[in-house]
């Protein structure tokens with residue numbers, strides 16, 4: 001099993017956000033997660049990746065049979081967990097190229113592979129850059145420094161392509177994208193679907209799922225998965241919203 | 254996360270070893286006799302002794318400055334030894350073969366090979382050990398170009414006219430407390446003269462090393478770039494790890510005549526003391542250049558060492574169209590304190606200055622930028638641009654900015670930008686999520702912050718400076 005989450009309870013500060021979440025993902029599967037604002041979707045990604053301040057209260061998360069909660073953030077990344085951020089942060093002065101080269105080599109090292117030379121890396125970086133339709137000078141620019149919202153999202157996908165992770169969480173990689181960029185992001189993601197790599201796609205909109213076809217769709221509300229189904233569930237949400245969940249004031253409270 | 258960042262920057266000082274070298278060292282204490290003996294040891298002409306004594310007499314009347322944002326116990330100037338020289342240097346070696354091998358090993362350990370065949374291509378080195386210059390490399394090649402690069406003690410003997418004309422012409426003897434002390438007791442340093450129209454064929458560099466216990470190091474550097482000439486000069490500094498504080502009070506004077514250009518870079522890595530603030534170098538330095546017509550003086554500094562740094566490399570932009578630049582990275586950690594910055598004194602028309610200061614504070618350290626931009630009445634059309642950025646690592650450190658602007662010319666333009674940022678948890682999280690450990694993440698973020706300054710350093714040293722920052726930030730991550 002790629003991912004097994006059992007009865008996950010997690011808190012941020014003093015507030016319990018995830019309240020008994022279960023999810024299993026097999027290799028090669030794509031799971032979409034939808035749900036109202038504040039439901040805990042980003043929190044799930046943060047807890048999985050080990051962000052400080054996001055604390056496990058009870059339950060378990062295993063990736064490829066290993067307990068994720070026992071690992072440091074970087075160890076989880078080295079084991080193949082990748083999170084594409086909802087709000088990518090800037091690192092001024094550190095070139096995208098340098099950042100990604102260090103990342104790729106840190107992960108290669110953890111896998112016992114040799115570091116790529118500057119020339120080798122440059123070659124694959126250029127390809128990835130073209131693939132997400134960013135001009136090559138984005139490799140030289142500071143990480144996310146002055147990038148537009150859409151460019152930041154495409155930059156995340158470029159990192160995904162370069163890092164070759166096993167399990168990918170895309171946190172609203174479609175928000176703020178124009179329709180062409182949406183296609184670029186979706187194509188980028190689809191190019192990484194190889195039957196083994198698994199994806200958790202967090203989104204509010206059906207239109208992304210037109211391009212990245214999910215195997216399953218889950219509705220996350222108030223810290224739990226309240227409904228699961230096939231792609232048709234996303235279409236249902238698109239037309240009816242979340243009113244059927246009831247008590248909307250509590251969902252985001 | 255901040256705790257982890259702090260652990261990631263625990264200290265480690267690679268240059269902290271002590272060399273076993275026999276030395277002639279004066280007993281601690283300072284009076285006119287000591288100065289006479291220094292002058293005698295150096296076989297100096299009468300005028301030089303007189304110059305020193307006058308400086309000493311004015312020093313006696315001066316008060317140690319206390320306006321800087323620094324806290325330290327007052328220095329007992331009578332407890333310091335003012336002269337120390339390796340014994341084997343007594344009859345000055347004629348060539349490297351005659352230099353004590355232990356000395357050469359010391360420099361090799363520091364990564365500064367003095368054998369020319371092993372040297373970085375294209376860099377001439379003057380090595381100053383405690384109070385004396387040990388060796389200057391590539392002299393023949395420089396002489397061919399007419400460039401003089403030698404210990405200042407030698408210049409006093411060989412080129413008295415140049416020394417008399419320029420020594421003290423930029424930093425007057427009574428300029429400030431530490432400069433006056435330096436004038437009285439300086440023992441060695443480097444002297445550079447670039448003749449008219451000559452582009453110095455290689456980088457010049459001086460490595461300073463304090464070895465002896467309880468010795469002060471008071472070096473003196475004088476660089477004269479004659480009309481239309483060009484030189485790039487770099488100094489590096491290290492000292493052993495000792496529990497006692499040691500005093501370093503240098504004076505550097507730069508003279509850029511019409512159309513000349515001097516680029517002066519410093520990588521300062523004196524021993525900073527331990528994490529509780531025990532030991533370390535007190536670095537009280539006066540650096541100043543005078544820029545004549547159409548000339549340019551550029552200071553670049555990377556300051557990572559010293560318990561206390563008090564240093565304001567300055568430019569007097571006297572000639573019309575002259576240019577002054579100051580690029581600085583100052584990193585403080587543990588209990589280090591730095592009060593550093595620059596003064597840009599615009600006197601000529603259309604003079605321009607640029608100040609880029611990057612202060613990085615970590616641990617319990619304190620890092621202050623202090624800068625003065627002065628526009629004289631004759632500075633028509635003069636411009637200054639100052640950018641002053643502070644980066645905080647953790648939340649026990651402090652950054653301060655003290656910009657002073659004095660303008661007596663309405664046509665002059667002064668711009669000042671300042672920012673303070675933190676190595677944020679978000680940035681650390683992004684780096685780690687991409688597989689990087691905390692140390693690598695911090696050093697990458699800090700290096701990125703310093704990029705604008707590093708690109709001003711000569712190539713070889715930019716790499717060195719980046720590594721130095723990385724080592725300075727190295728430690729265990731919990």
Ligand SMILES: Nc1ncnc2c1ncn2[C@@H]1O[C@H](COP(=O)(O)OP(=O)(O)OP(=O)(O)O)[C@@H](O)[C@H]1O
Nearest residue numbers: 012013017036037038039040041042043044252253
């Ligand atoms: N650091 C924090 N301190 C306090 N509350 C927090 C913190 N981080 C998240 N929360 C709260 O946790 C809840 C879940 O947030 P989360 O970001 O996971 O929602 P989401 O489902 O991703 O929403 P959106 O669709 O708007 O992105 C929200 O109510 C949010 O305010």
Ligand SMILES: [Mg+2]
Nearest residue numbers: 041042043086
């Ligand atoms: Mg979210």
